[in-house]
Amino acid sequence: MSYDIGPRISIAGEAEFRESVKKINSEMKALNAEMKSVTSAYDENDKSASKLNDQSMVLTKQIENQKGKMSLLTQQYEKQKAKLDVLEKALKDANAQFGEGSKEATKAQVAYNKQANTLNAISTNIHTVTSNLNKMNAEMGNINSARLQQFADDAKNAGEHLENTGKKMTVLSTAITAGAAYSAKALIDYESAFAGVEKTVDGTVEELGKISDGIRAM
Numbered sequence: 001m002s003y004d005i006g007p008r009i010s011i012a013g014e015a016e017f018r019e020s021v022k023k024i025n026s027e028m029k030a031l032n033a034e035m036k037s038v039t040s041a042y043d044e045n046d047k048s049a050s051k052l053n054d055q056s057m058v059l060t061k062q063i064e065n066q067k068g069k070m071s072l073l074t075q076q077y078e079k080q081k082a083k084l085d086v087l088e089k090a091l092k093d094a095n096a097q098f099g100e101g102s103k104e105a106t107k108a109q110v111a112y113n114k115q116a117n118t119l120n121a122i123s124t125n126i127h128t129v130t131s132n133l134n135k136m137n138a139e140m141g142n143i144n145s146a147r148l149q150q151f152a153d154d155a156k157n158a159g160e161h162l163e164n165t166g167k168k169m170t171v172l173s174t175a176i177t178a179g180a181a182y183s184a185k186a187l188i189d190y191e192s193a194f195a196g197v198e199k200t201v202d203g204t205v206e207e208l209g210k211i212s213d214g215i216r217a218m
Contacts, residue, residue, distance in 0.1 A: 017076050024069045031062045049150055056143050063136045070129045077122045084119055087112040 035058045042051040087108070094108040 028065050034058050052143050066129050066133050073126050080119045084115045087115050
């Protein structure tokens with residue numbers, strides 16, 4: 001009886017998985033080119049909000065891309081691990097039934113080794129994507145820190161501007177207050193002086209008016 005359990009085991013959706021990964025890799029390649037274009041559009045030491053926003057937008061898409069790939073790889077890893085467990089059992093059965101080194105056992109061993117290599121390849125890809133995500137999250141953290149620093153600097157500059165404006169307004173207010181106080185004092189002095197004139201000078205209303213204008217002009 002033929003013993004070919006290894007070759008007959010397949011996982012539903014493997015073709016779709018490979019196609020999805022291919023598409024994700026293609027999208028990532030395009031995003032990398034976009035990030036390179038955004039970065040080259042500004043000076044290396046440029047810390048403007050525009051540059052940070054442009055980089056953040058592309059980086060966000062890159063992170064989402066890698067999260068999607070991680071999800072696919074994780075799901076596929078679980079499926080491939082289940083297949084490896086089946087092949088491991090088949091190998092043990094072949095060794096027990098036909099003996100180690102038999103044609104059947106050798107065939108089962110080849111199938112197991114091939115599946116183990118597939119699983120290792122997926123595991124390597126998972127580690128690579130994990131590393132990519134860590135680097136991207138660190139970059140996003142740097143961008144957010146730069147944004148916060150910009151906000152703090154803008155707030156400080158705005159505060160200094162308001163402080164300077166406040167000082168100027170205080171000076172103006174003081175001047176107006178002083179002027180008002182002087183005017184009030186002048187008015188009081190005038191009223192006092194003219195009252196004395198009215199008491200000591202015997203004149204007509206017209207004459208007293210001329211005297212009043214003279215006092216105001218002093």
